[in-house]
Amino acid sequence: xxxxxxxxxxxxxxxxxxxxxxxxxxxxxxxxxxxxxxxxxxxxxxxxxxxxxxxxxxxxxxxxxxxxxxxxxxxxxxxxxxxxxxxxxxxxxxxxxxxxxxxxxxxxxxxxxxxxxxxxxxxxxxxxxxxxxxxxxxxxxxxxxxxxxxxxxxxxxxxxxxxxxxxxxxxxxxxxxxxxxxxxxxxxxxxxxxxxxxxxxxxxxxxxxxxxxxxxxxxxxxxxxxxxxxxxxxxxxxxxxxxxxxxxxxxxxxxxxxxxxxxxxxxxxxxxxxxxxxxxxxxxxxxxxxxxxxxxxxxx
Amino acid sequence: xxxxxxxxxxxxxxxxxxxxxxxxxxxxxxxxxxxxxxxxxxxxxxxxxxxxxxxxxxxxxxxxxxxxxxxxxxxxxxxxxxxxxxxxxxxxxxxxxxxxxxxxxxxxxxxxxxxxxxxxxxxxxxxxxxxxxxxxxxxxxxxxxxxxxxxxxxxxxxxxxxxxxxxxxxxxxxxxxxxxxxxxxxxxxxxxxxxxxxxxxxxxxxxxxxxxx
Numbered sequence: 001x002x003x004x005x006x007x008x009x010x011x012x013x014x015x016x017x018x019x020x021x022x023x024x025x026x027x028x029x030x031x032x033x034x035x036x037x038x039x040x041x042x043x044x045x046x047x048x049x050x051x052x053x054x055x056x057x058x059x060x061x062x063x064x065x066x067x068x069x070x071x072x073x074x075x076x077x078x079x080x081x082x083x084x085x086x087x088x089x090x091x092x093x094x095x096x097x098x099x100x101x102x103x104x105x106x107x108x109x110x111x112x113x114x115x116x117x118x119x120x121x122x123x124x125x126x127x128x129x130x131x132x133x134x135x136x137x138x139x140x141x142x143x144x145x146x147x148x149x150x151x152x153x154x155x156x157x158x159x160x161x162x163x164x165x166x167x168x169x170x171x172x173x174x175x176x177x178x179x180x181x182x183x184x185x186x187x188x189x190x191x192x193x194x195x196x197x198x199x200x201x202x203x204x205x206x207x208x209x210x211x212x213x214x215x216x217x218x219x220x221x222x223x224x225x226x227x228x229x230x231x232x233x234x235x236x237x238x239x240x241x242x243x244x245x246x247x248x249x250x251x252x253x254x255x256x257x258x259x260x261x262x263x264x265x266x267x268x269x270x271x272x273x274x275x276x277x278x279x280x281x282x283x284x285x286x287x288x289x290x291x292x293x294x295x296x297x298x299x300x
Numbered sequence: 301x302x303x304x305x306x307x308x309x310x311x312x313x314x315x316x317x318x319x320x321x322x323x324x325x326x327x328x329x330x331x332x333x334x335x336x337x338x339x340x341x342x343x344x345x346x347x348x349x350x351x352x353x354x355x356x357x358x359x360x361x362x363x364x365x366x367x368x369x370x371x372x373x374x375x376x377x378x379x380x381x382x383x384x385x386x387x388x389x390x391x392x393x394x395x396x397x398x399x400x401x402x403x404x405x406x407x408x409x410x411x412x413x414x415x416x417x418x419x420x421x422x423x424x425x426x427x428x429x430x431x432x433x434x435x436x437x438x439x440x441x442x443x444x445x446x447x448x449x450x451x452x453x454x455x456x457x458x459x460x461x462x463x464x465x466x467x468x469x470x471x472x473x474x475x476x477x478x479x480x481x482x483x484x485x486x487x488x489x490x491x492x493x494x495x496x497x498x499x500x501x502x503x504x505x506x507x508x509x510x511x512x513x
Contacts, residue, residue, distance in 0.1 A: 033323045040490065040497050086495025087488065113348045114341065146353045149406060204414025220488035224480045231442075232422030234414075241484065242491040261494040268490045 005046060012042050016271050020278055032275065039271045040264045048263030057230055058247035061215040061237020062098070065189065070103045072188035073181060077202075078110040078120035084195035084219050089123060090245035090258035091193045091217035096127040098252045099191075105177050106139040107187070109163070111148035111198055117141070117167055136175045143167030148198055152205045156184050184210040189236075193217040203229055217244060306507055313504040316496050445473040 019035035022028070068074070076095060080088040099106050108124050110116030121141050128139055135141075142163045145151045154162040159182060160172045172178040180186060190212055192202050199216050207214045213236045218226060220241025229235035239248055242265060245258035301309070318333035358374050361367040376398055382391040423446050425439035451463065452470030459467045 030324060036490075036493070037497075040493050041501070044494070044497050044501050083492070086498070087491045113352075114344060144348075144352060146349065146357075149403075153406065200415070201410070204410040208410065208414030208418070220484040220491060221481075224477070224484050228419060228422075232418045234418055241487050242494070243487065257495070257498055261491065261498065264494045264497070265487065265490055269486070272486060 008042075008046060009048070012038065012267075016274065020275055023275075024278075024282060035271060035275075036268055039267045043263035043267055044260070047260070048267065050263055050266050052243070052246065052250075052262055054247045054250060055240075055244070057227075057238040057240070058244055058251065059237075060230075061217075061239060062248065062251040064213065064215055064236045065095075065098050065102070065191070068102060068104065068188050071105065072102070073105045073107065073177075073186060074099055075184075075187045075190045076106050076108050076124075077190070077192045077194065078108060078116055078123070079112055079192060079194035079196065079198050080116070080119070080219075081112055081195060082115040082119065085119070086257070086261065087219045087241050087245060088193050088195055088217065089119070090242070090256045091239050091248060092120075092123050093127060093256055094245065094248040094252050094254060094258075095191050095193065095217070096124060097130075097254045098248075100127060100131040100133055100138070101252075107142060107177065107181060108139065109142040110144050111151060112196075113144055113146070117143045121167060136170075136177060138177070140175055140177045141167040149201060149205070152201050156206070156210050159183060184212050187212060190214045191217075195219045195222070197222070199226060203234055207234055217248070220244075301507060301510055306510070309503050309507045313500060316500065320496070444469070449473050 015038060016035050019031045019038075023031040023035075065074075076092070076099065078092060096106070106124070108120045110120050120143075124139055124141060125135070128135070133139055142159075143166065145162055151162050159178070163172060165171050166175060166178075172181075184190075184206060190202065190206065192199060192214060194202075194216065195218065199218055199222065202214050202216070206212060214234075215237040216226060216235060217239035218241075220243070223238065223240030223244070226235065226238055230238050239245060242258050242261055245256075246262050249256045249259045315333045315336065318329035321327055322330040358370050362370050376395040379395045380392050382388045423442060425442055427436065427439050427443055429436045431439075448466050448470035450470070452459075452467040452474065454463075454467075457463060
């Protein structure tokens with residue numbers, strides 16, 4: 001790292017301290033917003049590569065995919081809205097790189113109406129082009145169907161009843177990859193990328209009732225809830241938020257937007273930790289001052 | 301970047317900045333972006349439900365494949381509109397009863413089989429020191445955490461004495477859980493901001509450079 005970059009980051013730290021002080025003096029929270037904005041923008045402009053470790057849960061998911069025989073059939077879901085793209089899209093892209101490298105046959109689907117079908121179409125096609133994969137032979141996009149509980153239950157019996165056609169209206173019987181895929185039993189692995197509680201249904205309906213391994217990538221807000229599934233051995237690997245996506249990018253050796261965002265993530269976390277500590281010090285010193293001014297024996 | 305992509309990027313950038321402007325204070329740009337989002341979402345949903353549910357799952361199978369029995373769920377759906385009338389709103393309960401019965405039937409099995417039993421089983425861990433200190437400590441934390449947290453939510457006896465002490469330990473476990481959730485939530489929200497900033501710098505910034513080059 002050059003001298004000027006180090007100097008720039010020192011100035012960034014100073015600006016953070018100044019903005020926190022201004023927040024304290026003026027009681028205007030907009031200085032905090034400004035500090036967060038600067039701390040996010042700066043590392044995106046001046047790349048900051050901080051080291052991070054791969055969690056055992058991300059490693060477990062990677063190993064599970066890695067252990068699949070070549071040409072396995074995998075169901076990859078795009079169960080997320082456009083609002084969660086920064087966290088979930090890098091997971092999908094990294095998963096596609098991993099699966100296409102292993103020459104897996106990929107069936108994609110979504111239970112999200114707003115943006116789900118177009119996101120899965122765009123992301124899958126762009127990664128497939130890199131590997132020279134052909135639509136219908138190497139991958140297929142089933143698209144969206146309403147009422148996800150009915151969809152998840154129904155696919156256990158007959159996929160073509162739930163999805164008679166793919167996303168563009170071609171009957172599944174005319175698509176080579178889906179001719180031998182009738183139900184969950186024909187998938188070797190299910191890779192769920194989601195931003196909502198559908199993960200619960202993938203576990204309680206599909207994993208528990210059809211006994212197929214499910215690995216998940218979820219937004220950071222949801223991640224803590226799903227560690228219980230890892231602990232019980234029901235879930236095969238878990239990616240949590242942008243950090244999880246960056247871990248998977250590292251594992252598949254394909255740096256993407258998640259890895260690039262980790263510098264900003266770490267810096268803002270430092271800012272928040274600093275502001276929490278400063279806020280507590282100000283609160284405690286202020287309380288001590290108030291206690292001193294209080295007359296003896298007065299009620300709190 | 302072609303002309304269509306260029307216009308798309310500028311619209312997205314304008315709406316992104318309009319929404320972020322709320323952090324300074326409420327303003328017409330924020331309201332415009334908010335209303336566009338609400339209107340587009342509502343319109344998109346109506347079109348999507350018409351196409352993917354009413355057409356694809358009811359009308360087309362009925363007329364093309366002769367699945368006339370699909371008129372039953374169709375009628376149940378129409379009955380829901382009776383809620384808009386004062387005298388006949390009770391009819392909608394027929395549809396609701398079907399939905400509730402159906403949902404309870406599906407979820408009773410899946411919740412029990414997929415969540416409750418495996419989670420109870422995962423909690424029943426051996427706390428034998430002979431299994432190695434690391435594993436022993438982990439098992440002990442899980443068992444103590446689950447038991448004390450459950451006792452905290454036991455309200456039939458006042459939390460005093462031993463029960464109060466155990467419940468207090470439960471609070472500590474709950475607080476650790478809240479802390480983990482809060483940390484992850486901060487990470488999630490910052491990730492969304494990072495995504496927007498990456499878009500503004502890489503895509504929108506790229507289009508500005510293209511404009512002047």
